[in-house]
Amino acid sequence: MRQTVAFLLAGGVGSRLNILGWMRAKPAVPFGGCYRLIDFTMSNAMHSGVQQIGILTQYRPYSLMGHIGSGEAWDLIGRRRCAKILPPSTGREDFDWYRGTADAVAQNLDFAVRYGAQRVLILSGDHIYKMDYAAMVEFHKQKKAAITIAMMRVAWEETHHFGIAQVDDEQRITAWEEKPAKAKSNLASMGVYVIDFEFLEKSLAGRRGHDFGKNIINDAIGVAPVYAYLFSGYWADVGTLKAYWQTNMDILTPGSGLNLPEWGVRTNIDDEGSLGDRPPAVVAPSAKIQNALISAGCVIEGAVLNSVLSPGVHVAAGAVVRDAVIMHDVRIGAKAEVSSVIADKGVVFGPACRVGGPGPSEQPNEKYPDHLYSGLTLVGKKAVVPERIKIFRNSIVEPHTTPLSYGEYKPREGAYIRGALPSEGKALGRPSSR
Numbered sequence: 001m002r003q004t005v006a007f008l009l010a011g012g013v014g015s016r017l018n019i020l021g022w023m024r025a026k027p028a029v030p031f032g033g034c035y036r037l038i039d040f041t042m043s044n045a046m047h048s049g050v051q052q053i054g055i056l057t058q059y060r061p062y063s064l065m066g067h068i069g070s071g072e073a074w075d076l077i078g079r080r081r082c083a084k085i086l087p088p089s090t091g092r093e094d095f096d097w098y099r100g101t102a103d104a105v106a107q108n109l110d111f112a113v114r115y116g117a118q119r120v121l122i123l124s125g126d127h128i129y130k131m132d133y134a135a136m137v138e139f140h141k142q143k144k145a146a147i148t149i150a151m152m153r154v155a156w157e158e159t160h161h162f163g164i165a166q167v168d169d170e171q172r173i174t175a176w177e178e179k180p181a182k183a184k185s186n187l188a189s190m191g192v193y194v195i196d197f198e199f200l201e202k203s204l205a206g207r208r209g210h211d212f213g214k215n216i217i218n219d220a221i222g223v224a225p226v227y228a229y230l231f232s233g234y235w236a237d238v239g240t241l242k243a244y245w246q247t248n249m250d251i252l253t254p255g256s257g258l259n260l261p262e263w264g265v266r267t268n269i270d271d272e273g274s275l276g277d278r279p280p281a282v283v284a285p286s287a288k289i290q291n292a293l294i295s296a297g298c299v300i301e302g303a304v305l306n307s308v309l310s311p312g313v314h315v316a317a318g319a320v321v322r323d324a325v326i327m328h329d330v331r332i333g334a335k336a337e338v339s340s341v342i343a344d345k346g347v348v349f350g351p352a353c354r355v356g357g358p359g360p361s362e363q364p365n366e367k368y369p370d371h372l373y374s375g376l377t378l379v380g381k382k383a384v385v386p387e388r389i390k391i392f393r394n395s396i397v398e399p400h401t402t403p404l405s406y407g408e409y410k411p412r413e414g415a416y417i418r419g420a421l422p423s424e425g426k427a428l429g430r431p432s433s434r
Contacts, residue, residue, distance in 0.1 A: 018241060019380040038068075052081065052115050136192070153187060203219070307321050341356040353388060376393070376394065378395070
C-alpha cells in the first residue's frame with residue numbers, strides 16, 4: 001500500500017438528509033452515538049494500511065476539518081503518513097469550485113504526485129461498511145487492471161440509484177450503465193475505485209465531463225481493462241433520512257451485519273462535543289433501558305427503548321424515548337414522549353410534549369414530501385419543542401426554533417415548523433423547497 005494514495009470525497013451537500021445537512025457536510029453528520037459518517041471510511045483506510053489520504057472538501061467543511069484534525073485519531077500522522085484537507089483552489093469564477101467527483105480529483109492530483117503514487121484509491125466519506133482496501137489493491141495488481149471498482153449485488157428495485165456493471169467470467173466489466181431506469185444487471189458500484197495513476201492522469205486530461213461514473217469509467221469500458229471487485233459484507237448508503245434512521249437501528253439488531261465493536265471504528269474523541277471530557281453515563285434507579293446504545297455523559301432517568309443516544313443526552317424521569325436517534329446534548333423533559341424521531345444536537349424537548357409516533361403515515365411532509373414520508377419526525381439543531389405540545393409523524397422542526405416559532409402551528413401529520421434562521425436561511429444553509 002506504500003505506493004497507493006487515497007482521495008476521500010467529502011464535499012457532498014447531502015440535500016436528502018434535509019436539515020441534518022444545513023450546517024455541515026454530509027460526511028460530518030453524527031452517526032451511531034459517538035461517530036461521524038466519515039469515521040467508517042477513515043477507519044477502513046487505517047486498517048488497510050493506507051498512509052496518505054487527501055480529503056476533498058467543499059460544502060461547509062468546518063466541522064469536518066475540526067473532526068479530522070491532524071489525522072492522529074486514525075494513526076495518520078508522521079513523516080509519510082497524513083490526512084490532509086484539500087479544499088477547492090478557487091479563483092474568481094464559479095467554475096473554480098469542484099464540478100464533479102473527477103474534477104475534484106483532477107484539481108488535487110499533485111497530492112498523489114507528491115507521494116509518488118502508482119495507484120490512486122478513490123473513496124466516499126458517507127457510507128457505512130467495513131472493507132479491506134489492501135485486498136482490493138492486490139486484486140487490481142493481479143488483474144493488471146487500469147480501473148478496479150468495488151461492487152456488490154443490490155435489490156433489483158434499487159439499481160436505478162447506482163452505476164451498474166455487466167461482467168464476464170473473469171470479472172472484467174463488459175458494459176456499464178449509470179443509474180439506469182431498467183437495469184440489465186444488479187451488480188452495483190460502491191463508489192470505491194482503484195485506478196493506475198498514469199491511466200488516471202490521461203483520463204482526467206481527456207475527460208468529456210466531470211464525474212467518475214458517467215465519464216471516466218464509462219469511457220474506459222472496452223478501451224482499457226476495467227474489473228469488478230466483488231464485495232458481500234454489510235454496506236449502507238445513508239443518503240436519505242429513512243436510510244439514516246434504519247442504519248442506526250441496524251446497530252441494535254443482532255445479525256444485521258453492522259457490528260461496531262468488531263469493526264474497530266475509530267473517531268476523534270477530542271472533537272467538540274464528543275467523548276474527550278465526558279463522564280461515564282449515569283443510569284438512575286427509575287430508568288428503564290431496553291436494546292439501546294447509551295453514550296458517555298448521558299443521564300437516564302426515564303425509559304430508553306430501541307434507540308441510539310449520542311454523548312450528553314439527558315432523559316428526565318417519566319420520559320419515554322422509543323425507536324429514536326438522538327444526537328449530542330439533547331434534553332428530554334419529564335414525561336415527554338419521543339418516538340421514531342431523529343433529533344440533531346442540542347434539541348430541548350419540553351416536559352410532557354409528544355413528538356412523533358409509531359408506524360407509517362400516509363401524509364408526507366408538506367414542504368419536503370420526497371424527504372420525509374415513512375413516519376419519522378425530524379427535529380433540527382438547537383430547536384426548542386415547547387412543553388405539552390404535540391408534533392405528529394413526518395413533521396420537520398427547523399433548527400433554532402423557539403416557543404415563538406409555534407404561534408400559528410396546528411398539530412397535524414406532515415407539518416413544517418420554521419425556526420429562527422436568517423432570511424430564508426441563506427446564512428445557515430436552508431435549502432430551497434425544490
